[in-house]
Amino acid sequence: MRSVPRSVERLIEELNRLPGIGPKTASRLTFYLLRSPQEQVQALARAIGEMHEMVVTCSVCFNIAETSPCPICDDSQRDRTMLCVVEEPLDVLAIERIRQYDGLYHVLHGAISPIEGMGPEDLKIAELVERLGKNPVEEVILATNPSLEGESTAMYVSRQLATLGIRVTRLAQGLPMGGDLEYADEVTLTRALEGRREI
């Protein structure tokens, strides 16, 4: 005997797969949607569907965008002598928000974490080395998170770049250890960027 219709159960299961959403929250959201007006629910469904159709990964920096190359890579006004390496697209957003950095980016899509099975080959590190080989810059800023995994990634990347003869810097300490760049406040992030040091 089934206590809820199959379609309701399916949505609960799908929502439950999202990060931070457990079975109880998934049920609550599902029943909220069930009671919501038809138009609102359809707008949500369309937004989810279209996001995947519209969004691509930039073939140069691997940030998410609706065009490739992305607006940042395509912007001739930006400083092409600096490249900032981050873990996630959200980190680009965080650094853009403080308006202190005008260079290019490279998104690794994660950090080295053996527990999660994330090795260097799962990140866009080979792509970074290749990119810098073709289009050298004067400085690479490693802006991975101030966590064990972020530090491990920064050390690995800096070794890969050692032979290229590029100045490699790391964000200054002062970001809360274990925290995410994404959640750092603007003053802290600005200071970390200004106080960056050579590795």
Place this chain on the structure above:
Amino acid sequence: MHLAHLSITNFRNYVRCELDFSSPITIVQGANAQGKTNLLEAVYYLAAAESPRARSDRELINWLANEEQPPFARLEGRIEGSDAVREVSIALVNASDRLQKEIRVNGVKRRTLDLVGQMKVVLFMPEDIDLIAGSPKARRGYLDSAISQMERPYARSLHEYNRVLLQRNSLLRQLRDRPSGTHQLDFWDQRLIEEGSQLIASRLNTVAQLDELVQEIHTRLTGGEERLRLIYRCSLPLEGPEGLIQYRQLPLGGASGDGTSLAEALPSSADVSTVFRQQLAERQREEIDRGMTLVGPHRDDLRFLVGGVDMCTYGSRGQQRTIAVSLKLAEMDLIRSRTGEEPILLLDDVMSELDEDRRRYLMAAMHRDQQAIITTTDLHCFTASFLEQATVWGVQDGRIGRLA
């Protein structure tokens, strides 16, 4: 250090309980399963943010009393220290799928690392005999909690070390199948050595101090029959003729024989890291084959020797129990001498397990102004003069009241 007020909400079998500890010694009498241990567990939890016995913090929330959504438990304490008064609180909230632990010190949200050490306690329960008879893991855990209370950087290093260890073990297992990536170990090796050497150096120092303090205590507890030595057995080759630790026989007086202080004789964290680095290099292949980290503080042990005989393996129950008492009393002295604060002593129904002489010794070992919260089934375990200076409460079914 004095816990002046304790407020308990929905913790174990307590629904709501407000306690004022006015005199240094409080004795709580009650039958079994009424809430004696739960009370001491609450005080310990407020000090360490971990339970000495629960496998999961979830167990701590009183579900039956709880009509609220989401279910929660809360502990609040006012601690009068030598320098300041602190309000500490821990709330456990069972929010849909995960348990949230919210710690506050003076109303400000803090991490566990910031709480530990605010209130220094020494807990003594009958199960502590397992410290001697049980697994190395239990003894490492004991050392870790004891040192964390006294050294703030220790708790941070321990937390970091455990995370590095998990990552490194995962990587070692992965390297079994693709041995070309061993250079990826560099970062994790470096962090393992940095944090691990701090931990080992701190433990060596603490064990040496406990060893010194325990001499007089254990000799008196055994009527001069036994001489107890504490040995930190390290997975790194620090011992032996060429190693860094030379265990010297301490004379009964306590001071070291050749005039050098203990601190000078012990290896520093820099000494330890040199040996640690050598070992990781030497054993890399073996570690990859076995998929785990084979040396480090997570493989060490604390052993107790009487007349050269290992009491963890060969001690009688009686000997092991006495060693546990000696160890806790030495820990109390150590906290006192190292931090200048009187630790709060929590004794969970321990008296009934001891003979007359040891009971008297234990009662005498408490300092006049030291706070002690003691549970018992039987008030006859205490001398009349001890009872006279104590506040005596009764506990029944999660409710505490003054005994008539």
